[in-house]
Amino acid sequence: MSSGKSISFSDQSTLSSGPVEHIHHLQNIVIIGASVAGHTLTDELMHKLPETHRIILIDALDFxxxxxxxxxxxxxxxxEKKIFRPFTQETVFxxxxxxxxxxxxxxxxLRKDAVVLDKPFEGSRVVPFFKAVLATGxxxxxxxxxxxxxxxxxxESILIQMQSEIAVATRVVIIGGGPVGIEMAGEIRSQHPNTGITVIHDGPRILERFVSSAPDLNNMFDNTTLSQAADQHYVAPAANPKLSAALTKLLNDHHVEIITNERAVPSTDLPNGWDGVAGPQDGIKSIRLRSGRTVVADYVFISVGNRFNVRLVEAVDKGALISGMIRVDEFLRVRSTNIGSILEGGYYAIGDCCSTPGWKTMQGAKADGEGVAPNILAEVHNLPVRKYKRPVMHGMLLPMGPEYGRGYMTLPLIGDAHLPEFMVKKVKSGTLFDPDYFLARFNGEDKVEPFDGWGSVKPKQRPKDYVPDPVEMEKKRYIDTSLLVRALQRKYSFGDKDHVWNGKKDKTPYYQYHAA
Known part of the structure; x- marks a missing residue:
């Protein structure tokens, strides 16, 4: 992968401050972040870019x-073995x-026309680009x-430790009744039917819109302190009230206590009072609520705290931030209130870190990755970019362990369609989309097979003459993601065999569409 002479880390200060030089004849599309949004964009572009351009996919993790x-x-x-996969040149490309x-x-x-790395790539820490995409999540x-x-x-060690700690807990308190907190309650109840579980939510009902708070995660490895939370100003969209009611009933039926319109407060003035730290407690602790009521726990799980990774942007232009997110326009291009910002013109942003409206979910990140690809390609070919809007069709499926769950889909013409439990279980509860969306991202020479045991996941070598067909890949993606829609079509008799797009029947296959 490397070209040019070897450079020691001690030599890097001169590289980061020197002139930006094109050390490769190809023009780079730099994608920063290889989770859902960044990896989706990579898959969208890799077979469509002309030979003059290439993708540089950068991630802080090596897995x-x-x-x-x-x-x-x-x-x-x-x-804990199922949620890791190899992240290598061979598994991606x-x-x-x-x-x-x-x-x-x-x-x-970030520079106007280059990014600076913490270690050399192809002989330099400076990577020039034609366009850069921030998918930092x-x-x-x-x-x-x-x-x-x-x-x-x-x-993996942290996950195994949590398994052991939760297994011996007798009273678990979950702070936050959003999707994470509710799903965690379901997972604990499924695995530990006799453990007491209480969910405390600062809202009139679970999943009700709330302002997220984010702990400072600098150098934080295991415990999270509630008092470290800082207002992010991001307000999650309101969930369908019927979903909240259905989940509340399901949790109550499984003996999970839900306390709404309350907030947990560190209570060190109480005998055996809670100090605000998450994780296993030193014995049974008393947790004071805002109303003065107390609950007890020997394990506390804090589900609030989702901070957007925007420090790179903040360091060069705070005018490119809005409500704690990277400001983007209707084309997903970074925009700033400061005239002459170095981020305008060269940078896009997608996924959790950007200001695209909607839930910060896998669906949204995937849609952004798919939606920005046509604009990157348009700029490569010197064509006009197109406005992007997240698809009308989306859903929220919340599993309660492998066996239960509730959810709904928002569909064109119909609106919200609540899904029967067997469908939620079939679509998400059992596999959590691992084979359909996680494994499907890896289209490289070394195929990553579905996990079928408790050992390590090892890449399986594909034939040497293997060449992915981009059209077939997109067809497969369409088929995989449309199974649920087709089932709903049969149930509600809409759309027949035609694709429904923005409320209109259209016989054009979905995989031929880009951002509208």
């Missing part, structure tokens, strides 16, 4: 992590690809995200 399976992995032994994976590498500075405490500087072994 891939699947957050959608993280809660189950923190409760159910064996699942075909053999002899001009595109490059740069794993285990951080971008430390968000940070949360363990287990939802891997913490700064953690290796795969570290992350």
């Amino acid at each position: 891939s992590y699947w957050p959608l399976g993280s809660l189950r992995a923190s409760v159910r032994p064996g699942w 075909p053999k002899d690809s001009r595109h490059r994976v740069v794993p285990g590498t951080r971008v430390v500075k 968000s940070s949360q405490a363990s287990p939802m995200r891997v913490q700064n500087g953690a290796s795969q072994a570290d992350a």
